[in-house]
Amino acid sequence: MNLSLDFSFYNWDLISNFVLKGLYFSLMLTLVATMGGVIFGTVLALMRLSGKKWLDVPATIYVNGMRSIPLVMVILWFFLLVPAIIGRPIGAEVSAVITFIAFEAAYFSEIMRAGIQSVPRGQVYAGQALGMTYGQNMKLVVLPQAFRNMLPVLLTQTIILFQDTSLVYAIGAYDMLKGFEVAGKNFGRPIEAYLAAAALYFVMCYALSWMVKRLHQKIAIIR
Amino acid sequence: MSWDWQVFCEDTLERQVVQGCFGKGGDITYLDWMLSAWGWTVSVALLALVLALVLGSFIGTVRTLQGRPVVVWLGNAWVELFRNIPLLVQIFLWYHVVPTMFPAMQAVPGFVLVVFALGFFTSARIAEQVRSGIQALPRGQRYAGLAMGFTTFQTYRYVLLPMAFRIIIPPLTSETMNIFKNSSVAFAVSVAELTMFAMQAQEETSRGIEVYLAVTACYIVSAFAINRIMAFIEKRARVPGLIVAGGSGGH
Numbered sequence: 001m002n003l004s005l006d007f008s009f010y011n012w013d014l015i016s017n018f019v020l021k022g023l024y025f026s027l028m029l030t031l032v033a034t035m036g037g038v039i040f041g042t043v044l045a046l047m048r049l050s051g052k053k054w055l056d057v058p059a060t061i062y063v064n065g066m067r068s069i070p071l072v073m074v075i076l077w078f079f080l081l082v083p084a085i086i087g088r089p090i091g092a093e094v095s096a097v098i099t100f101i102a103f104e105a106a107y108f109s110e111i112m113r114a115g116i117q118s119v120p121r122g123q124v125y126a127g128q129a130l131g132m133t134y135g136q137n138m139k140l141v142v143l144p145q146a147f148r149n150m151l152p153v154l155l156t157q158t159i160i161l162f163q164d165t166s167l168v169y170a171i172g173a174y175d176m177l178k179g180f181e182v183a184g185k186n187f188g189r190p191i192e193a194y195l196a197a198a199a200l201y202f203v204m205c206y207a208l209s210w211m212v213k214r215l216h217q218k219i220a221i222i223r
Numbered sequence: 224m225s226w227d228w229q230v231f232c233e234d235t236l237e238r239q240v241v242q243g244c245f246g247k248g249g250d251i252t253y254l255d256w257m258l259s260a261w262g263w264t265v266s267v268a269l270l271a272l273v274l275a276l277v278l279g280s281f282i283g284t285v286r287t288l289q290g291r292p293v294v295v296w297l298g299n300a301w302v303e304l305f306r307n308i309p310l311l312v313q314i315f316l317w318y319h320v321v322p323t324m325f326p327a328m329q330a331v332p333g334f335v336l337v338v339f340a341l342g343f344f345t346s347a348r349i350a351e352q353v354r355s356g357i358q359a360l361p362r363g364q365r366y367a368g369l370a371m372g373f374t375t376f377q378t379y380r381y382v383l384l385p386m387a388f389r390i391i392i393p394p395l396t397s398e399t400m401n402i403f404k405n406s407s408v409a410f411a412v413s414v415a416e417l418t419m420f421a422m423q424a425q426e427e428t429s430r431g432i433e434v435y436l437a438v439t440a441c442y443i444v445s446a447f448a449i450n451r452i453m454a455f456i457e458k459r460a461r462v463p464g465l466i467v468a469g470g471s472g473g474h
């Protein structure tokens with residue numbers, strides 16, 4: 001093994017100049033895409049469960065379409081199409097945010113659908129028997145229970161989403177991986193940069209998935 | 224907006240439309256290029272799948288061994304390690320870091336390194352499914368095997384694994400489709416697969432929409448084909464009278 005690693009070039013200046021900027025974007029992208037994905041995913045799930053064909057069919061096509069294409073291709077598609085549609089160029093970062101919301105909506109909608117279906121039918125009937133409208137029934141009875149049932153899966157998907165943000169590499173957006181890569185190139189130490197990036201991703205994702213596991217156990221006891 | 228599908232019949236060097244759309248005498252058209260890129264995608268994905276199935280089955284199995292805490296811990300560590308680092312970072316590690324650390328790996332072509340990266344990444348996920356498949360079986364199955372006088376190996380070989388693998392065919396199907404999708408990340412280290420083709424052909428021809436549509440269609444056709452093949456395997460492997468994967472119905 002031929003190894004002479006030198007991590008001494010990692011000082012606070014470098015971290016704040018290169019890595020933190022990227023880390024901030026990665027986290028922001030994860031957060032925005034999770035929130036947007038949950039909102040649009042819920043809409044898609046409700047469309048698929050509505051029992052009305054004109055709502056169900058388009059939502060199904062959208063979800064299955066998104067799920068059968070690689071994320072990298074979706075990123076490239078949006079980077080090509082969005083400027084063409086709105087008629088002016090947009091930055092890679094804005095394009096990434098739009099892409100991830102649209103892409104994650106498809107995945108979150110599947111989670112939401114399973115969550116909604118996990119609520120016993122009797123709950124829906126009970127709500128209807130109390131004279132609730134569809135909206136009230138969803139908002140007050142079904143969705144709160146569905147959210148709790150699927151919280152662990154939802155958070156696991158968010159961890160996957162955080163890992164997937166590294167794929168904005170394809171359009172050159174400045175995320176955490178890019179920050180490490182630029183730092184490594186500037187200081188002629190790419191090997192250490194990649195290793196440090198892998199370590200940081202690992203620590204963050206491992207800590208998050210450990211917390212999800214704990215949460216899962218807690219919820220399981222309550223039920 | 225107007226379509227221009229002729230772009231696929233163009234020569235990649237002189238950008239002249241070639242009769243019959245396939246290049247002759249060493250020249251290639253964009254259609255030739257795309258089909259070869261599709262071939263690379265399929266090769267990367269299938270080779271990585273073989274690696275992932277072998278490694279993942281082994282690691283998933285040893286994670287369920289009883290009375291072997293060290294082996295179980297190592298299996299769990301493997302899964303956590305490869306599951307918590309993004310695939311793109313793992314590909315960079317294999318492509319840039321491993322050859323520097325182990326000079327013997329410098330002669331290995333990038334294509335093989337990507338297969339390793341994708342295979343190891345997916346092995347962690349398959350290991351997790353194999354483990355949950357084995358643990359989904361009633362505990363009595365293992366005891367019955369041991370009571371018959373089987374060794375641990377025989378219990379796994381003849382009792383547990385045949386049932387566990389039938390249970391996990393549906394998640395394995397989606398993992399197989401994932402491996403095809405994930406092979407697109409190989410673009411980052413210049414493997415000439417579909418996504419790489421999409422990026423380069425889009426740049427050269429500026430007919431991005433046509434190129435992306437064709438590449439997207441290739442991916443969808445691949446995904447559909449896997450889905451059908453796995454459904455066929457599931458049907459062939461089914462044990463009559465035995466409903467495994469949490470099926471509705473049953474007694």
